Amino acid sequence: MNAIATTTDVLIIGAGPTGLTLACELARRGVGFRLLERSATPSTASRAKTIQPRTLEVADDLGIVDRVLAQGKVNIPTRRYDHARVISEAVELADGTPTPEAPYPPVWLSQPKFERILRDRLAELGGTIHWGSEVTGLQHDGDTVTATVETATGSHTVRARYVVGADGGRSTVRALAGIELRGVSLTDQRWHLGDVRVTGLSRDCQHLWTSKEDGLLSLFPLPGTDLWQFQASIPTDEAEPEAPSLELFRRIFAARAAVPGVGIQDAEWLSLYRINVVLADHYRTGRILLAGDAAHIHSPAGGQGMNTGIQDAYNLGWKLAALLDGADPALLDTYEHERRPVARAVLDDSTARLGQVMRATSANDGTSAQRGLTDEHTTGLRVAYHDSALTHGPGAGGRAPDAPCTDADTGRPVRLFDLQRGPHWTLLSFGTAAVPQTPSGLRTFRVTTDPDATGPATVIDTDGHAHHAYQSTGDELVLIRPDGYIAARRPAADLPAVLALFSTNGL
Ligand SMILES: Cc1cc2nc3c(=O)[nH]c(=O)nc-3n(C[C@H](O)[C@H](O)[C@H](O)COP(=O)(O)OP(=O)(O)OC[C@H]3O[C@@H](n4cnc5c(N)ncnc54)[C@H](O)[C@@H]3O)c2cc1C
Incomplete structure (x- = not known):
């Protein structure tokens, strides 16, 4: 050595x-x-795709x-079949409509x-x-x-x-x-998973076959590629599943789907996945x-x-x-x-x-x-650290939401996420108080509803989205961690206490 x-x-x-x-x-x-x-x-195997x-x-x-947004896709519909017969087509997964507070939908990539x-x-x-x-x-x-x-x-x-x-x-x-x-192994949960090329299927939707006898088969078009993610549940009565192969995947497709004119051409990745x-x-x-x-x-x-x-x-x-x-x-x-x-x-x-x-x-x-595979619980937006040692006071611990505002100096649109982007902590000063002086590593901005406000580091909450998202009514300081969670909310007069919190944890 x-x-x-x-x-x-x-x-x-x-x-x-x-x-x-x-x-x-x-x-x-x-x-x-x-x-x-x-x-x-x-690795080139598709695995996660949301x-x-x-x-x-x-x-x-x-x-x-x-x-990510340029390469991925949103709202891919699911076309459901009974063997070769189409039953329905609708967006059933990951239908997340962006809001001013949460600007991104789930993206398939x-x-x-x-x-x-x-x-x-x-x-x-x-x-x-x-x-x-x-x-x-x-x-x-x-x-x-x-x-x-x-x-x-x-x-x-x-x-x-x-x-x-x-x-x-x-x-x-x-x-x-x-x-x-x-933990546990879900011994009855085994899946054949792979990346395959398919001819004859529209790439505008996911194709899904479910049946009591055969289980579930899904073909999902992977955005930005010519590949499909193949997912097939393995029947629970199959003691030792067959090793994955192109020939096996074709047989599964023929038994569960058999849509005329559709075929699996080749495979880039074949796996047996135990949960x-x-x-x-x-x-x-x-x-x-x-x-x-x-x-x-x-x-x-x-x-x-x-x-x-x-x-x-x-x-x-x-x-x-x-x-x-x-x-x-x-x-x-x-x-x-x-x-x-x-x-x-x-x-x-x-x-x-x-x-x-x-x-x-x-x-x-x-x-x-x-339905129900993705919803507000899977978005990650509800994660909060309420009982963390880094969380101080009521109203703190949750994710710091976004909101569209206007830069008071330039008149240009600016989002609260623009102010937070980067490795620093952020202090939002809601209300009428002047922008306080803070140490480096902590960037401070005033968020005001006054349409005539001017000055550096000041944003105008033109449509009230920021005040709504933070439920802020008076002069208030909101201290935001570098990973976008609210560490503290305090009245504007408590600036020294807020700065003390920052200097313990931020420096
Ligand atoms: C078959 C399969 C299907 C999946 N499907 C989904 C899905 O549909 N949706 C979903 O959300 N998630 C899915 N996942 C899970 C998802 O892929 C993982 O959660 C994700 O990859 C975790 O990322 P990671 O960086 O923690 O670990 P990994 O992606 O596993 O990366 C770990 C890396 O460490 C390297 N490594 C390991 N040991 C060493 C060592 N000793 N020294 C140096 N390097 C080492 C490995 O080579 C690997 O590159 C799937 C996973 C698998 C295996």
């Missing part, structure tokens, strides 16, 4: 959506990190939402496309991915952790102040850190942390797996950066405290949704099999 080759502040293990989001978060804050990925090249509204808000903050956007952003931010680098050992030594890394050129070591295992469901980091994973519902006991031991599938795995029903991992990284990134910059070490405890209950809720919710799909399928009720 070589001598110590590299030292860094944060070692990120795994360049899936979770690791890539964390890397972007650290890169834009100028934090030193090393991102290691076992595979030699990116980008939920809250993840689009993260993408907005990272400066990539336009690319496959995981490799989203990962590609994250990788491009990371490169723009100056970050690098070390492909073909597998972590096989971790050793805590006082204030650092030393990782053993296997590459094509041999064994190396990397010493880091913090290590984040974003290395997926079979996490090596989790095992090396001795963190237990608890586990498991959660890590802890998200942290010492200087080693877990995020994404390494910490929680669940059913894909509701499309929250990838999204939950991205939100983990978004929660963790600014905290690691603040800690490395001298913030109170207790800040890091809030990561598990805030995020583990979110994963617990997603596990329960996605299991319930899967049960509903399967019950509706066996009752030959194709409409219910789809």
Whole structure:
């Protein structure tokens, strides 16, 4: 083995959506990190395909939402069949109408496309991915952790102040850190999943066959590709499912769908997917942390797996950066405290949704099999950290909503999200008080309904959306964390207390 080759502040293990989001978060804050990925090249298998509204808000903050919206699709309708006969066609999934407070609908885009956007952003931010680098050992030594890394050129070591295992469901980091994973395998839930090319089907909709006898078959057109995601439930009485193959997928299609003139041409990815519902006991031991599938795995029903991992990284990134910059070490405890209950809720919710799909399928009720798969609970917009140590006072802990306003100086439209975009904290001063002086790292803006207001850092709430979204009536300060959650709401006169909260946690 070589001598110590590299030292860094944060070692990120795994360049899936979770690791890539964390890397972007650290890169834009100028934090030193090393991102290691076992595979030699990116995965091309579709897997997750729903980008939920809250993840689009993260993408907005990272400066990539336009690319996601340009490449993805919204409101893809579902065409339901009884074998070759079309029964109905309607938008049954992810019908999210944007509002001034929540500007993004759920977007359909496959995981490799989203990962590609994250990788491009990371490169723009100056970050690098070390492909073909597998972590096989971790050793805590006082204030650092030393990782053993296997590459094509041999064994190396990397010493880091913090290590984040974003290395997926079979996490090596989790095992090396001795963190237990608890939960169940849904042994009757097995699916054939793959990416195939199909001729003869319209790409304007998802095609869905449900029947009591055969179960569920779905063909979903993956935006920006010529591929379809193939999903077929495996009958519960099939003791050991057949290994996935193109020939098997064709046979399933012929038995359950058999639409004349439609055929599966070839396949890019074929898999057999067993559903586990498991959660890590802890998200942290010492200087080693877990995020994404390494910490929680669940059913894909509701499309929250990838999204939950991205939100983990978004929660963790600014905290690691603040800690490395001298913030109170207790800040890091809030990561598990805030995020583990979110994963617990997603596990329960996605299991319930899967049960509903399967019950509706066996009752030959194709409409219910789809409806309710996505709703306001799956958007991620309701996640809140009310009992966090970072939440102060009534009305705090929830997501900081967006609202369209007007820039008082330029007269141009400006959104509250425009003010929050970037690695800083944000202080919104609602009402008549002048914009207070605040330290760097905290950007302050006055939000007023006075149409004649002028001055820098002042926005006019032209249509009252901001006051409505924040339910603000008097002179009030709203302190917003870098990840877009409200840390405190206080009367304008309490500015010193608000600044004290910021300097404990923000610096
Ligand atoms: C078959 C399948 C179907 C799915 N369908 C859906 C769906 O429909 N909807 C949905 O929301 N979610 C779905 N998911 C889940 C979704 O893909 C995951 O939630 C998401 O990929 C989690 O991202 P992650 O970055 O945490 O982990 P991963 O995407 O698993 O990334 C982990 C990365 O770490 C790397 N790695 C692992 N070990 C090491 C090591 N020792 N050293 C270095 N690198 C390492 C891996 O190569 C991998 O690139 C599906 C998953 C699978 C497997």
